[in-house]
Amino acid sequence: MHVRKTLLAPLVAALLCTASLSLAADTAPATAPAKTAQTAAQKDAVSQAQNEKVVDPLTGRDTSLLKKFYLLDGGTYDKTTGLINNLNPALTGLDTKQDPYYLRVNKELTDKYFRQVRAYSTKTHELLGDYYVAKDQSSVWRLDGKDPGMIYGSAENLVKKSKLIVYPRYLVLGSQGLVRMDIPGNVPYEIDAKSLNENIARVKDNGVIEPLTTGKANILVDYVIGDQKGSAVQEISVITQQDMERLRANVYMNEVYWNTIWRYDPWPYGWGFRPYYHHPAPPPPPRHHPMGPPPPRR
Numbered sequence: 001m002h003v004r005k006t007l008l009a010p011l012v013a014a015l016l017c018t019a020s021l022s023l024a025a026d027t028a029p030a031t032a033p034a035k036t037a038q039t040a041a042q043k044d045a046v047s048q049a050q051n052e053k054v055v056d057p058l059t060g061r062d063t064s065l066l067k068k069f070y071l072l073d074g075g076t077y078d079k080t081t082g083l084i085n086n087l088n089p090a091l092t093g094l095d096t097k098q099d100p101y102y103l104r105v106n107k108e109l110t111d112k113y114f115r116q117v118r119a120y121s122t123k124t125h126e127l128l129g130d131y132y133v134a135k136d137q138s139s140v141w142r143l144d145g146k147d148p149g150m151i152y153g154s155a156e157n158l159v160k161k162s163k164l165i166v167y168p169r170y171l172v173l174g175s176q177g178l179v180r181m182d183i184p185g186n187v188p189y190e191i192d193a194k195s196l197n198e199n200i201a202r203v204k205d206n207g208v209i210e211p212l213t214t215g216k217a218n219i220l221v222d223y224v225i226g227d228q229k230g231s232a233v234q235e236i237s238v239i240t241q242q243d244m245e246r247l248r249a250n251v252y253m254n255e256v257y258w259n260t261i262w263r264y265d266p267w268p269y270g271w272g273f274r275p276y277y278h279h280p281a282p283p284p285p286p287r288h289h290p291m292g293p294p295p296p297r298r
Contacts, residue, residue: 054127056104056120071105076115080105080133083140083152084117091151092142093129094119101128109135111184113161132185134158139226141187149188155226158184166209166219166234171201172244177209177236179221190224201238211238 058066071077081103089095100122110116114132121128132141139153163182171177179193193203197217202210209219215238222231239247 056118056125056127058104059125067107069107071107077105079137080115080117083133083137084119084131087140087152092119092131093145099123099128113158113184114141114187132187141185141226143187150226155228158187159225159228159230162225164221164223164232164234166221166236169236170244170247171209171211171236171238172241173211173214173238174241175211177201177211179203179207179209179219181223181225183225187225192222194220196220196233201236209236214238214240214243 101119104118106116117131119129130143200215200217
């Protein structure tokens, strides 16, 4: 089984045509000014959502129902709410003297990393603030307001769980690729990507990769996540449609070939490493009755 996986791994990777790089925290400054990853349409959607009044959907509900979705007590609840309450009101937008509030702490983690916290007005039950608190308390992010982003801590641990996506690894002439970040919670970030081989492919301001001719191109990406800055390089290959079809056919034929060889068993006792190959055991010896054999029939 290990032999087969080893031989097929590069072929399957080529078929998927996806490349991702794990990013370690890098405090070195970016080599180029970063550009916002959010599009104008996304900004308009966020602005429209902020203008709409959101009311606590579980206002006045029984405590047993609240416990299904929110944390109401315990050590995690105390640490999370205490962190929000102790931050500067200028950053959170929360002021108990002007508008008393209460916090709803989500029971489930977002992307296994963030715990979402919402603040509602005690008087009107309208949403006053929406936040992400890292499960290790290393950072707090504000999701609403005019300038969403990190308002406390460091994004060093968050960067370790983020990935740079340069898709696809094999880019067909006439199509388009994409450069983006895969970050838990999809928190705000900034990115600037450029091609080091602009005669092969170039990157537009919106992160779209445009192929020009066949060959290999290195994509340099500078990113900013919270207080963390860094850069990474990913190589892509620009190929023709015929090359892509040939590549897919080769992967398919290799898969069929190895599946056929793997199932072929010319030996009567098997190859010896197929766990599902089972030979029936010989029948048990006949058992003798304690009274002896029956008398012969006449």
